[in-house]
Amino acid sequence: MPADVFAKKRRNSLLLFLLIGAATAVSIIITEFSIAKGVSSVPKAIQWSLSNFYPTKDSLIKLPDILIKLKETLLISVAATTIAGILAFAFAILGSNTTRVNGFFGGFSRGIAVLFRNIDVSIWALVLLFSFGQSSLTGYFALFFGSFGFLTRAFIETIDEVSSSSVEALQTTGASYLTVISQSVIPSTIPQMISWVLFMIETNIRNATLVGLLTGSGIGFTFNLYYKNLSYDIASLVVITIIISIISIELISNYVRRVIL
Amino acid sequence: MQAEGPIKPFPAPAGQDLDNMLLERLSKKPFSKSSIAIRMSMLVLAVLTIYAFSSFDYKDVKLWDALILTIDNLKTMFFEPHLKHFTFTQALYQVSITLGLAFLTTIFGAIIALMLGLLAAGNISSKPLSVIIKGLVALIRAVPTVLWVLIFAVAAGLGSVAAVIGMTFHSISYLVKAYSESFEEIDKGAIEALQASGANWWQIVFQVIIPSSITYIISWTFMRFEINFAVAVAMGAAAGAGGIGFDMFMASGFYFDLSEIGAITYFILIIAICLEIFATQIKRKLKEAS
Numbered sequence: 001m002p003a004d005v006f007a008k009k010r011r012n013s014l015l016l017f018l019l020i021g022a023a024t025a026v027s028i029i030i031t032e033f034s035i036a037k038g039v040s041s042v043p044k045a046i047q048w049s050l051s052n053f054y055p056t057k058d059s060l061i062k063l064p065d066i067l068i069k070l071k072e073t074l075l076i077s078v079a080a081t082t083i084a085g086i087l088a089f090a091f092a093i094l095g096s097n098t099t100r101v102n103g104f105f106g107g108f109s110r111g112i113a114v115l116f117r118n119i120d121v122s123i124w125a126l127v128l129l130f131s132f133g134q135s136s137l138t139g140y141f142a143l144f145f146g147s148f149g150f151l152t153r154a155f156i157e158t159i160d161e162v163s164s165s166s167v168e169a170l171q172t173t174g175a176s177y178l179t180v181i182s183q184s185v186i187p188s189t190i191p192q193m194i195s196w197v198l199f200m201i202e203t204n205i206r207n208a209t210l211v212g213l214l215t216g217s218g219i220g221f222t223f224n225l226y227y228k229n230l231s232y233d234i235a236s237l238v239v240i241t242i243i244i245s246i247i248s249i250e251l252i253s254n255y256v257r258r259v260i261l
Numbered sequence: 262m263q264a265e266g267p268i269k270p271f272p273a274p275a276g277q278d279l280d281n282m283l284l285e286r287l288s289k290k291p292f293s294k295s296s297i298a299i300r301m302s303m304l305v306l307a308v309l310t311i312y313a314f315s316s317f318d319y320k321d322v323k324l325w326d327a328l329i330l331t332i333d334n335l336k337t338m339f340f341e342p343h344l345k346h347f348t349f350t351q352a353l354y355q356v357s358i359t360l361g362l363a364f365l366t367t368i369f370g371a372i373i374a375l376m377l378g379l380l381a382a383g384n385i386s387s388k389p390l391s392v393i394i395k396g397l398v399a400l401i402r403a404v405p406t407v408l409w410v411l412i413f414a415v416a417a418g419l420g421s422v423a424a425v426i427g428m429t430f431h432s433i434s435y436l437v438k439a440y441s442e443s444f445e446e447i448d449k450g451a452i453e454a455l456q457a458s459g460a461n462w463w464q465i466v467f468q469v470i471i472p473s474s475i476t477y478i479i480s481w482t483f484m485r486f487e488i489n490f491a492v493a494v495a496m497g498a499a500a501g502a503g504g505i506g507f508d509m510f511m512a513s514g515f516y517f518d519l520s521e522i523g524a525i526t527y528f529i530l531i532i533a534i535c536l537e538i539f540a541t542q543i544k545r546k547l548k549e550a551s
Contacts, residue, residue: 027361
């Protein structure tokens with residue numbers, strides 16, 4: 001018997017490897033990707049970056065402009081995430097199995113979350129461009145919709161995991177719905193939720209660059225401008241400022257996470 | 262006020278050091294440092310949000326009118342979708358290109374990340390090597406994917422090669438972090454037991470590390486595949502990677518055709534939701550198995 005089990009296991013993993021191999025081959029053909037070109041482009045890109053992609057003394061003149069755009073982008077990411085977090089909390093309360101009011105609202109808010117989560121920020125950006133033009137609000141709403149879907153799912157999972165027993169305990173004492181939410185659900189889930197919000201802010205700063213590229217605003221636009229003008233020294237300065245801001249935000253949120261969790 | 266805690270009203274029994282100490286510890290609210298941190302971070306976020314709204318570059322956009330216009334546009338998108346500049350089969354083909362890009366990046370990323378992840382895990386690798394790889398990976402992760410693709414596009418030209426390599430870079434950095442963290446959670450005793458019996462590094466990796474973290478590896482990798490599909494759509498739109506994302510960019514930026522964007526969005530949504538359902542199922546199966 002055991003020999004059979006091992007043989008079956010081996011057969012299964014062999015089959016899986018063959019499947020993955022076949023899928024890789026098909027993907028290479030339809031995307032017209034060439035492995036040789038791909039492998040050779042890495043050293044070429046490194047060589048090119050070392051000889052062109054670094055800031056020079058002249059490019060530092062542009063630093064104040066870049067920092068203004070960077071600040072705008074950072075603020076948009078934070079504002080979109082916080083407001084999305086508040087709305088997502090309301091939807092998560094309605095959508096969680098432990099705290100939902102009734103099945104209809106539960107299904108409704110889960111459905112909305114699925115819809116918003118699976119429409120990528122790039123799609124939102126291209127659609128919102130029609131109504132908001134090249135203002136900060138395009139980026140704000142694109143990030144807002146994307147974060148809202150993701151945070152709703154994360155919050156629902158958090159509420160289901162953390163607070164089901166304490167909710168039951170309070171309900172048996174005859175506490176009202178609002179008391180249960182404010183005395184049990186919020187206190188027990190807030191550290192997890194802040195951790196998710198911080199994670200989302202990090203993600204959104206990266207997404208904001210993409211949205212900026214698509215909609216012509218913020219730091220993404222600044223990068224695109226210098227990149228297309230072949231001013232690679234200034235473009236590299238933009239990249240460096242992005243790296244510094246993302247890493248420092250990661251460090252801050254790691255610290256906060258360590259303290260609150 | 263709340264920091265005082267609810268225990269305060271009880272009078273301390275005099276002369277008993279132990280009770281005093283106990284009472285002192287009880288009267289402090291537990292996790293006070295964490296509750297301060299929670300309040301501080303909420304305050305900072307609130308202040309930054311308010312400041313952000315006051316500093317936005319509104320460019321004469323009337324918020325209310327624009328919101329109503331957005332709802333109108335969404336209605337056109339979702340209720341009157343049509344394909345004008347390409348056929349249904351062409352759209353399917355473009356979706357499969359996007360899926361192919363996502364698949365290639367995930368596979369390449371996973372293979373390379375598995376090797377780097379083993380070297381980055383503190384419990385089976387040397388300390389300096391682990392620190393160096395983790396630092397490098399954090400640096401790669403800090404650069405948005407679209408910038409990686411554009412940087413590689415200078416060397417390889419715009420197209421699938423630059424897109425796959427650029428997206429792979431980001432996948433590697435994400436997966437190295439995920440893999441190495443799940444390797445580090447492995448029970449120390451199991452590794453030590455094999456070391457004591459004279460197993461070499463490869464034997465430890467294949468007998469302990471991979472088998473005991475395979476469920477994590479699979480679910481992280483599939484999660485990255487989900488992300489990479491969305492990224493591949495975005496790269497088609499922003500970095501000329503081809504696929505359905507590029508069609509969407511054309512529909513938005515050149516034809517101004519909301520109905521076509523709507524049809525494309527349906528295509529993307531269906532694939533994304535299928536992937537999500539599949540991922541949930543895999544996770545459930547793995548949970549049952551372990």
